[in-house]
Amino acid sequence: MPLSDASLGAAATAPTVPPVRVEVPSLGIDISIAAESVDDTGALALPENPDVASWYRWGPSPWNPEGATVIASHVDSLEYGLGQFARLPDATAGTRISVTAADGRVADFEVQHVDLAEKDGIDWGQVFDREGPARLVLITCGGEFDYDTGHYRSNVIVTAVPVPAA
Amino acid sequence: MRTTILAGIAAGALIATGAALPAAAADGDASLSVLHAVPGVTVDVYVDGALTLDDFTPGTLAGPLALPAGSYSVAITASDAADASAPLIGPIDLPLAANGNYTAVAHLDAAGAPTATLYTNDTSTLAAGQGRLTVRHDAAAPAVDVLAGGAAVVSNLSNPGESVLTLPAGTVSATVAATGTTDPVIGPADVTVAEGSNTIVYAWGSLADGNLALAVQTIDGLHSNPGGVPAGSAGLVATNQPADGAPLWIGAAFLVLAGLAGAALLRRRTTAKAGL
Structure with a gap:
């Protein structure tokens, strides 16, 4: 049976290192990141400006040993126009992505697959999975637009895996 | 054996x-x-x-x-x-x-x-962004209040009782005081209420012996996930755009916005004039 010191502060685990910037050089994406929680509807909160991406702060970051780091950004906005993540569907297997932390450390990933999935059918527990292999998930919107609700019907989901250190 | x-x-x-x-x-x-x-x-x-x-x-x-x-x-x-x-x-x-x-x-x-x-221990699932705080009185001491930010969040808790709260994840500066008072017998101490976890804080020891202390147990994995990623609102890259490629309703929306901006501008000008 494992034993641990129960005194206040003794069990504090290393805090998750927030990412502050994500780059996809081959697609010309270079975007800053804000740490976000959920909005009033329980969906991931995103900054209004599509030039600032949202990292789900309660999930892993690239420097955690396991789980999915989720970073999302608006594909477009009535106020700001097209966002940088509008170029995500052009990613292909092997496309390089790098994520930077505030202290300058960089984690490199390469794209495994790019999916366009209808929002109703997405398993969000899988997308935001905090366990399993370390991976990076970039999300934006795409596909058909519902002109009645003002929302896209699908998400573009890019899944990338860590590039082994050279 | x-x-x-x-x-x-x-x-x-x-x-x-x-x-x-x-x-x-x-x-x-x-x-x-x-x-x-x-x-x-x-x-x-x-x-x-x-x-x-x-x-x-x-x-x-x-x-x-x-x-x-x-x-x-x-x-x-x-x-x-x-x-x-x-x-x-x-x-x-x-x-x-x-x-x-x-x-x-x-x-x-x-x-x-x-x-x-x-x-x-309450291991029911928490809403995304929330943490659970359980407070247990296991000390040789009378009934206590637990105060956070000066206000009692737990009142009149007596040995061996417990109180369970759901809070937005974050750090709480907590103080334990005799019920009805605010003079600390423990704390103030920073307690991390971790997202998706039940953070259980035990007050233990003896008031008379001057060795009251806090112990902490954490049960994680009780989180739930965001239910969606609403990452677009203009239809600029929609695959079902109207045939001419320039969505009419967006044009209309921009006109409305332009109209509002124009009206605001007019109001400002009017104000400016009035100021003269």
């Missing part, structure tokens, strides 16, 4: 897992943790007569241990006892339900006598 000896994290601690306690978790197993919250005495813990925790020191949390559902007899003895025949506490029966999550706490009652309490 098969006995496995494992080195513990605490210096010098050795844990003997008797045959009565299977090592591998199975579906339906209960989860049991044990907290030693009696000041100043090192003990041994016997489960169903088998030595399970040897030289268990105050302020130490043991577990979690996966156990088949059932009732277990626990006796806590002096650390030099040869067997469970002369316990300091118990023997007490711990009825553990299938899939239940429990913490057995050896502690002082309100009058300062050693006792033990079995608590059931």
Whole structure:
């Protein structure tokens, strides 16, 4: 049976290192990141400006040993126009992505697959999975637009895996 | 009898897992943790007569241990006892339900006598962004209030009671005071209410002996996930755009926005004029 010191502060685990910037050089994406929680509807909160991406702060970051780091950004906005993540569907297997932390450390990933999935059918527990292999998930919107609700019907989901250190 | 000896994290601690306690978790197993919250005495813990925790020191949390559902007899003895025949506490029966999550706490009652309490830990799923804070009174002290930011968030909690709160994840500066007062007997202390976790804080020790303290147990994995990613609102890259490629309704929206901006501009000009 494992034993641990129960005194206040003794069990504090290393805090998750927030990412502050994500780059996809081959697609010309270079975007800053804000740490976000959920909005009033329980969906991931995103900054209004599509030039600032949202990292789900309660999930892993690239420097955690396991789980999915989720970073999302608006594909477009009535106020700001097209966002940088509008170029995500052009990613292909092997496309390089790098994520930077505030202290300058960089984690490199390469794209495994790019999916366009209808929002109703997405398993969000899988997308935001905090366990399993370390991976990076970039999300934006795409596909058909519902002109009645003002929302896209699908998400573009890019899944990338860590590039082994050279 | 098969006995496995494992080195513990605490210096010098050795844990003997008797045959009565299977090592591998199975579906339906209960989860049991044990907290030693009696000041100043090192003990041994016997489960169903088998030595399970040897030289268990105050302020130490043991577990979690996966156990088949059932009732277990626990006796806590002096650390030099040869067997469970002369316990300091118990023997007490711990009825553990299938899939239940429990913490057995050896502690002082309100009058300062050693006792033990079995608590059931709330492991229900939390909404995304939320944490659970459980506060347990296991100290030789009268009823207390727990204050956060100067306001009582738990009132009139007496030994061995508990109070369970759901809070936005974050850090709480907590103070424990005698009920109806604000003069701290413990704290202020920063308590991290982790997202998707049940953070259980135990007040233990003795007010009369001046050794009141907090112990913390955390049960994680109770989170839920965001239910969507609404990442677009203009339809600029829609695959079902109207035939001319320039969505009419967006044009209309821009006109409305332009109209509003124009109206604001007019108002400002009017104000400016009035100012002249």
